[in-house]
Amino acid sequence: VSEFDLIARYFRPLTNGMPGALALTDDAALLDPPPGRSLVVTADALVAGVHFRPADAPGDVARKALRVNLSDLAAKGSEPMGYVLTLALPKPFEEAWVAAFAAGLGADQAAFGIGLLGGDTVATPGPVTVSVTAFGHCAPGTAILRSGASAGEAVYVSGTIGDGALGLSVLEDGAFAKTLGEQAAEALANRYLRPEPRLGLGRVLVGQATAAADVSDGLVADLGHICAASGLGARVRADRIPLSPAARLAVETERVRVADLATGGDDYEIVFAAPPGLADGLVKQAGCPVTEIGHFETGAAVVLVDEEGRAISLDRSGYTHG
Amino acid sequence: VSEFDLIARYFRPLTNGMPGALALTDDAALLDPPPGRSLVVTADALVAGVHFRPADAPGDVARKALRVNLSDLAAKGSEPMGYVLTLALPKPFEEAWVAAFAAGLGADQAAFGIGLLGGDTVATPGPVTVSVTAFGHCAPGTAILRSGASAGEAVYVSGTIGDGALGLSVLEDGAFAKTLGEQAAEALANRYLRPEPRLGLGRVLVGQATAAADVSDGLVADLGHICAASGLGARVRADRIPLSPAARLAVETERVRVADLATGGDDYEIVFAAPPGLADGLVKQAGCPVTEIGHFETGAAVVLVDEEGRAISLDRSGYTHG
Numbered sequence: 001v002s003e004f005d006l007i008a009r010y011f012r013p014l015t016n017g018m019p020g021a022l023a024l025t026d027d028a029a030l031l032d033p034p035p036g037r038s039l040v041v042t043a044d045a046l047v048a049g050v051h052f053r054p055a056d057a058p059g060d061v062a063r064k065a066l067r068v069n070l071s072d073l074a075a076k077g078s079e080p081m082g083y084v085l086t087l088a089l090p091k092p093f094e095e096a097w098v099a100a101f102a103a104g105l106g107a108d109q110a111a112f113g114i115g116l117l118g119g120d121t122v123a124t125p126g127p128v129t130v131s132v133t134a135f136g137h138c139a140p141g142t143a144i145l146r147s148g149a150s151a152g153e154a155v156y157v158s159g160t161i162g163d164g165a166l167g168l169s170v171l172e173d174g175a176f177a178k179t180l181g182e183q184a185a186e187a188l189a190n191r192y193l194r195p196e197p198r199l200g201l202g203r204v205l206v207g208q209a210t211a212a213a214d215v216s217d218g219l220v221a222d223l224g225h226i227c228a229a230s231g232l233g234a235r236v237r238a239d240r241i242p243l244s245p246a247a248r249l250a251v252e253t254e255r256v257r258v259a260d261l262a263t264g265g266d267d268y269e270i271v272f273a274a275p276p277g278l279a280d281g282l283v284k285q286a287g288c289p290v291t292e293i294g295h296f297e298t299g300a301a302v303v304l305v306d307e308e309g310r311a312i313s314l315d316r317s318g319y320t321h322g
Numbered sequence: 323v324s325e326f327d328l329i330a331r332y333f334r335p336l337t338n339g340m341p342g343a344l345a346l347t348d349d350a351a352l353l354d355p356p357p358g359r360s361l362v363v364t365a366d367a368l369v370a371g372v373h374f375r376p377a378d379a380p381g382d383v384a385r386k387a388l389r390v391n392l393s394d395l396a397a398k399g400s401e402p403m404g405y406v407l408t409l410a411l412p413k414p415f416e417e418a419w420v421a422a423f424a425a426g427l428g429a430d431q432a433a434f435g436i437g438l439l440g441g442d443t444v445a446t447p448g449p450v451t452v453s454v455t456a457f458g459h460c461a462p463g464t465a466i467l468r469s470g471a472s473a474g475e476a477v478y479v480s481g482t483i484g485d486g487a488l489g490l491s492v493l494e495d496g497a498f499a500k501t502l503g504e505q506a507a508e509a510l511a512n513r514y515l516r517p518e519p520r521l522g523l524g525r526v527l528v529g530q531a532t533a534a535a536d537v538s539d540g541l542v543a544d545l546g547h548i549c550a551a552s553g554l555g556a557r558v559r560a561d562r563i564p565l566s567p568a569a570r571l572a573v574e575t576e577r578v579r580v581a582d583l584a585t586g587g588d589d590y591e592i593v594f595a596a597p598p599g600l601a602d603g604l605v606k607q608a609g610c611p612v613t614e615i616g617h618f619e620t621g622a623a624v625v626l627v628d629e630e631g632r633a634i635s636l637d638r639s640g641y642t643h644g
Contacts, residue, residue: 025551026468027394027536028364028458032355039361041439042350043455045408047446072349086367086408086453117363124369126448131408133365133455136350146348214349229347 001095003121010102011085011116018082018115029118031082037137042072048127053171058097059104060193061130066108067195068216069134071268074202075214077144078136082117086131088124112199142206146229149211149273155234155294156209156279158198158269158286160244161219165264166256167192179254184246191244195268201286205272208282212272219262220314223271224302230273233299238262239307240293259304259314323417325443332424333407333438340404340437351440353404359459364394370449375493380419381426382515383452388430389517390538391456393590396524397536399466400458404439408453410446434521464528468551471533471595477556477616478531478601480520480591480608482566483541487586488578489514501576506568513566517590523608527594530604534594541584542636545593546624552595555621560584560634562615581626581634 001009007024015021020030033039044065048054052061066083073080085105089098109115117135167188170177177185198214205212211230213222219241227234238258243251250256273296274282282290304312323331329346337343342352355361368387370376388405395402407427411420431437439457489510492499499507520536527534533552535544541563549556560580565573572578595618596604604612626634 022467022469025547026398028362028398028400028465030465031361031363032462033361039353039355040350041353041406043406043408043441045410045442045444045453047410047444047448049447050445076348076350078350084363084365084455086365086455088367088369088451119365120367120453122367122369123372124448124451125371126369126446126451129410129446129448129451131367131442131453133406133408140354143350143352145344147344225347 001093006093006098006121010098011119014102014105014109014116016115018117021115021117024118031117031135033137038140040073040076040078040136040138040143041133042069043131043133044068045129045131047129054127056193058100059107062101062104063108063194065130065132066105067197068268069132070112070197070199071195071214071216073134073136074197074199075144075212075270076136076138077142077202077206078138080112080114080134080136080199082115083132083134084117085119087119087121088129089121090128091123144205144209144212146211146213146226149226149230149232149296151232151296151298153210153273153296154276154292155223155236155271155296156274156290156292157215157219157242157271158201159289160242160247161215161267161269162247162261162264163188163191163244164195164266164268165261166247166250168266176254180246180249184249187244187246192266195266197268198270198288201270201288204282204286208278209272209274212270215267215269215271216265218265219267219271220302220304221263226271226273227300227302232296233301233303234294234296235303235305236294238304238312240291242289242291259312262304263314323415328415328420328443332420336424336427336431336438338437340439343437343439346440353439353457355459360462362395362398362400362458362460362465363455364391365453365455366390367451367453369451376449378515380422381429384423384426385430385516387452387454388427389519390590391454392434392519392521393517393536393538395456395458396519396521397466397534397592398458398460399464399524399528400460402434402436402456402458402521404437405454405456406439407441409441409443410451411443412450413445466527466531466534468533468535468548471548471552471554471618473554473618473620475532475595475618476598476614477545477558477593477618478596478612478614479537479541479564479593480523481611482564482569483537483589483591484569484583484586485510485513485566486517486588486590487583488569488572490588498576502568502571506571509566509568514588517588519590520592520610523592523610523612526604526608530600531594531596534592537589537591537593538587540587541589541593542624542626543585548593548595549622549624554618555623555625556616556618557625557627558616560626561629562613564611564613581636584626585636
């Protein structure tokens, strides 16, 4: 099959509901945010063997490619609307792989209310490479940037931390998976393969959070990005970092430290700055876990401390996808 | 060097003039078209060994990645404003390659009045892969689509056809380059390496052309896209297809047929539909060559004919990058 066949069979149907996509039959697409809204744009590329495992189900690869971008939009407090996809595939094109990949896109499009706007499908002598540019919208001036935190504000994080990195370990290390047990291993693998962008929380944070970032490189690294953009440091209580039952099991029974989880990647939670004491209210509004884990302070470093305020060493400051 | 170093050293300076890029220090960028204008979006991916030669100068690769997208925006009659870049690079990252690549982007940004909005830099075990999503704007409802042509309208094309494909032949085949001579070979190679998006013509075509496409897959293939979208066929006079002196030399002295040039790729001219007899006026308004080469008719095929109306066989219907 040619790229024209793939586009007509699998990608054209994904433009459903996006008239500006012109059914992928034109050189470009037309995109307007809803009246009175500003556009938010983000892009992430995923390479087989680097950002996903070549054997991962194509539908999961597709969903991850969308979700890592939707997670960025969520952290800015914006509403997703559509995306552009460039896909580099080894030749000969494997139609079954593309069909399953497109089915994954279709499922997530329906789940998140977005549509395909355009893109490009090309051959590569290298690994599958997926690049997504995603579009969201927000009221003008309301996007939550990394740069708005103040000293004295609290550090919050959504959901649980470390599951993504543990999920990858479980998938790559059968012995580790076995000692954790089937239920924990499956829960962790699922977090790695199918991250959940915190779009509902992002909506709630508009007007309440002063700065936010999504946790893709690791809690410490992404909190560090907020600190760098805001000209601050931050102090985080390791014992307050929220862990899933599976991650807690790994910490209690394996050689996994909370510091490792705080520097692992692929969580796709939101770390944000807001006045202290808001966690309970935000949980009620957003319907997802939110935990206050520390505070911003003058300085430039992210310091992880124990219950008595003693600094905990970090073997690494964050996972780099490369 | 890490991808963070590359971003800070080489890509952050390219956001100059794009406040919405947030200096590449955030999860996303903010993008608003000028007041009262609609956004136009296009994306193209280039893979080393497929869309450019691995030995090509990095600055030329960068410029080609931008220009093939700007060519799409030009064909829609839109004004370019910015772009998002995802770049997959083999590890270890070659800083000198990235520096030269970014210098090429910078030169073209200045030439075309655009800026970098955001992106992603990742490692790949495969070849360099460049994906650009470019943004333009137009007055609402004025984008020139592929679907607006009518039977009886003329087929026009800008500039000259076939130089891009001949340029690639010249670069790959030293003997062919030698028989053509240094001057012709250099002119053709330059067309392949540094296409010129027809942005000035695109502006002039708004309100005058009823349909347009850029010539990336080859004149016959891209005219075929207009025909398919418009539900028409087209008849093109081979002897009217505009050729550069170097391409004419290749036709007269080598085994190159005009039909080969009409089905070659990488011209990045604009093929468009408009009422007959407008060429002279368009040349004056746009300051670039425009030639009337045929007409649209009922049917579904693009037919190349000689002076006496006899169909000329096409060995291939267009160059497919794969």
